[in-house]
Amino acid sequence: MTYKIVSKKELAPTIKMFEMGAPVVARKAKAGQFVILRIKERGERIPLTIADANPERGAITLVVEEIGKTTKELGRLNEGDSVLDLVGPLGNPMDIRKYGRVVCIGGGSGVAPVYPLTKALKKAGNKVTSIIGAKTRELLILEGEMQETSDEFYITTDDGSKGHRGFVTDILRKLLDEGKQIDLVVAVGPVPMMKAVADTTKPNKIRTLVSLNPIMVDGMGMCGACRVTVGEKTKFTCVDGPLFDGHLVDFDELAARRQLYEPEEKRALKAYEEKIGGADDS
Numbered sequence: 001m002t003y004k005i006v007s008k009k010e011l012a013p014t015i016k017m018f019e020m021g022a023p024v025v026a027r028k029a030k031a032g033q034f035v036i037l038r039i040k041e042r043g044e045r046i047p048l049t050i051a052d053a054n055p056e057r058g059a060i061t062l063v064v065e066e067i068g069k070t071t072k073e074l075g076r077l078n079e080g081d082s083v084l085d086l087v088g089p090l091g092n093p094m095d096i097r098k099y100g101r102v103v104c105i106g107g108g109s110g111v112a113p114v115y116p117l118t119k120a121l122k123k124a125g126n127k128v129t130s131i132i133g134a135k136t137r138e139l140l141i142l143e144g145e146m147q148e149t150s151d152e153f154y155i156t157t158d159d160g161s162k163g164h165r166g167f168v169t170d171i172l173r174k175l176l177d178e179g180k181q182i183d184l185v186v187a188v189g190p191v192p193m194m195k196a197v198a199d200t201t202k203p204n205k206i207r208t209l210v211s212l213n214p215i216m217v218d219g220m221g222m223c224g225a226c227r228v229t230v231g232e233k234t235k236f237t238c239v240d241g242p243l244f245d246g247h248l249v250d251f252d253e254l255a256a257r258r259q260l261y262e263p264e265e266k267r268a269l270k271a272y273e274e275k276i277g278g279a280d281d282s
C-alpha cells in the first residue's frame, strides 16, 4: 500500500506542508502523536509529527523542514505523488484536560508539532497564550492557525523582522515577571530552545512539557535509538514520549546523541544533491 499526497503547500522556503491520504491514521490520531514515514524501498524511516488530522477526508497533515537528504527528497514530491510506508499514530498523546492558563511555545518548524496541542488545549477550555519564534519573518509558519487557537499571541524573530526582536524565552520571562498565573508550559522546537524554556520555568516550579526529537529507527520501542535520560532514568522517546517533563530531561546528552551520524548525513546529502543536479531521483 502507498500513501498519496493529497495537497502540498509551501509555508516557508524550506518548510512544506503535505496533506497525506491515510484514513486509519487520521481516524486514530491524537494531539502529540507522530508517524514514521519511508519514501521508497531504499529510503530511511523518519519520524514526523501529525500536525492535523481530518478523519472525514481520511487525511493527515505533516509539516516537513528540509534539513537533510530524506527531508529534501520529500520536499520535492508533489500532489499526486506517493510515499511507500507511513506507520502511525505512534507515541503517547498529550493528556489534554483543563489546566487553566497554558503557554504554548513553538520554535522554527517546532510550531507544526505544537499546533495540534494548542488547538486541543484551547478546545478543552484552557486559556492559551502562544509564543512562536523563528530566525526571520520568512521562516515563521502557521501564524494564522496559532493566532486563531490562542487567547494571547506573541511572535519573536532573532533579527527583529517581525514581532519582538529576540527569543521566545524573552516573552516567557516577561509574563513571569508580570506575575501572570501560568499552570502549564508546552514547548517544541530546537533542543537549545526547549532547554532554555525549561531553565526559565524551573525556579518558579511551573510544570513544563517538551516534545523530544532524538534519532528514531523503528519508532515502536524495539531498538533504543531514541533513548533519552529523564530524571536519571533511561526512556525510549517513541514509546515513553515524545512529551516529557522538561525539568528532568538531560538536554546535553540529547543534543550530543542527535549529532552521532553527522558525517554520514553530510555524505548522503552531498551525494543526493550531486545526483539531483543532473538526473532523476528515483
Ligand SMILES: Cc1cc2nc3c(=O)[nH]c(=O)nc-3n(C[C@H](O)[C@H](O)[C@H](O)COP(=O)(O)OP(=O)(O)OC[C@H]3O[C@@H](n4cnc5c(N)ncnc54)[C@H](O)[C@@H]3O)c2cc1C
Binding pocket: 034, 045, 046, 047, 048, 049, 050, 062, 063, 064, 065, 066, 067, 068, 069, 070, 071, 072, 109, 112, 113, 212, 213, 214, 215, 216, 217, 242, 258, 259, 262, 265, 266, 269
Ligand atoms: C517524534 C519526532 C517528531 C518529529 N516531527 C517532525 C516534524 O513534524 N517536522 C519535521 O520537519 N521534522 C520532525 N522531526 C525531525 C525529523 O525526523 C528529522 O528532521 C529528519 O529525520 C531528518 O532526516 P534527513 O535525512 O532529512 O536529515 P539528516 O541529514 O539525516 O539529519 C539531520 C538531523 O536530523 C536528525 N535526524 C536524522 N535522522 C533522524 C531520524 N531517523 N529520526 C529523528 N531525527 C533524525 C539528526 O539530529 C540529524 O543531525 C521529528 C523528530 C522526532 C523524533
Ligand code: FES
Binding pocket: 215, 216, 217, 218, 219, 220, 221, 222, 223, 224, 225, 226, 227, 236, 237, 238, 239
Ligand atoms: S526508535 Fe527504536 S526504540 Fe524508539
